[in-house]
Amino acid sequence: DTGSAAAVPINEVDIAYVTPVTVGTPPQTLMLDLDTGSSDLWVFSSLTPSSQVRGQEIYSPAKSSTSKLLSGHTWSIRYGDGSGSRGTVYTDNFTIGGLEVESQAVQTAQEVSSSFTQEQSLDGLVGLGFSTLNTVRPSSQLTFFDNARPKLDEEVFTADLKYHATGSYDFGFIDRAKYTGNITYTPVQQSPGYWTHSLSGYAVGSGAFQSTQIQGISDTGTTLLYLPTAIVTAYYRQVQGAQNSQYYGGYVFPCSSTLPTFTFGIEGARFTIPASYINYTRISPTSSTCYGGLQSSSGLGINIFGDVALKAAFVVFSGTNPPRIGFGTK
Numbered sequence: 001d002t003g004s005a006a007a008v009p010i011n012e013v014d015i016a017y018v019t020p021v022t023v024g025t026p027p028q029t030l031m032l033d034l035d036t037g038s039s040d041l042w043v044f045s046s047l048t049p050s051s052q053v054r055g056q057e058i059y060s061p062a063k064s065s066t067s068k069l070l071s072g073h074t075w076s077i078r079y080g081d082g083s084g085s086r087g088t089v090y091t092d093n094f095t096i097g098g099l100e101v102e103s104q105a106v107q108t109a110q111e112v113s114s115s116f117t118q119e120q121s122l123d124g125l126v127g128l129g130f131s132t133l134n135t136v137r138p139s140s141q142l143t144f145f146d147n148a149r150p151k152l153d154e155e156v157f158t159a160d161l162k163y164h165a166t167g168s169y170d171f172g173f174i175d176r177a178k179y180t181g182n183i184t185y186t187p188v189q190q191s192p193g194y195w196t197h198s199l200s201g202y203a204v205g206s207g208a209f210q211s212t213q214i215q216g217i218s219d220t221g222t223t224l225l226y227l228p229t230a231i232v233t234a235y236y237r238q239v240q241g242a243q244n245s246q247y248y249g250g251y252v253f254p255c256s257s258t259l260p261t262f263t264f265g266i267e268g269a270r271f272t273i274p275a276s277y278i279n280y281t282r283i284s285p286t287s288s289t290c291y292g293g294l295q296s297s298s299g300l301g302i303n304i305f306g307d308v309a310l311k312a313a314f315v316v317f318s319g320t321n322p323p324r325i326g327f328g329t330k
């Protein structure tokens, strides 16, 4: 089997992407954030306090003839950006892009943090990290990809995220029409459960490529690109008026500045992020100061190759043994 579904940016700066999924019988359609940086599938639900729901679609297990309570099981998750949620667990039929998993663990939120309440177009997350990261207790649950794996034509899913446009996620096949040339693969270290791999180096604008291994995680659930401070300062040194603002919590610059491109390596291949992707957003709607899409990872303890980097490539997440990740030019 295979599946294919849209990845729709939820606002005008691509802060996150959502994908239509169906849960239950008859199908309830929700828009969920497919997140390779976590491994819980959770949804706004009939159990979420109405004070914490602001426009989101909800899953009501009571309205599904195929829902089953996973008795005695709970979950609680905290994301790298400080957001979080917690609740109980049902199993039910779950589909993405025509690919169905029966009795998928669907984690129903009983509490969500304010940033999720404020994100009206996001109804929950589908974790696509390794199932070892799943927070359901007393027994952890499998991700949608792990459940679908036995029925997939190929043990892969792909991400084709786009700048200010709708892209796609495919399951079980690699669509040759979505990239040119060949996919370059590199090994993944799956502990503790992220898609952890190395970049082979980087270049700022037209500068020389610096060959240096940079370990981090490819994370569709993180908006920006977070790299070591030395690389980030070298980048913003090329931007007139750029500064690392304590007030705004990162590098800002005049919106009129000319930004260089940023190139990253995967083995011998090179992927260039256009300057426009790094001119991320105005710090407020009428401001002429802009916030960068490349920021320092020093506060995170991990480098994160988020959407700003991933949308510059066609990315193959391969669940083979051993797992690997591949990047193609598009």
Ligand SMILES: O=C(CCCl)NNC1=[NH+]CCN1
Binding pocket: 035, 037, 038, 078, 079, 080, 081, 083, 219, 221, 222, 302, 304
């Ligand atoms: O939590 C992380 C970073 C893991 Cl190091 N990514 N996934 C995500 N989901 C919602 C916000 N961020």
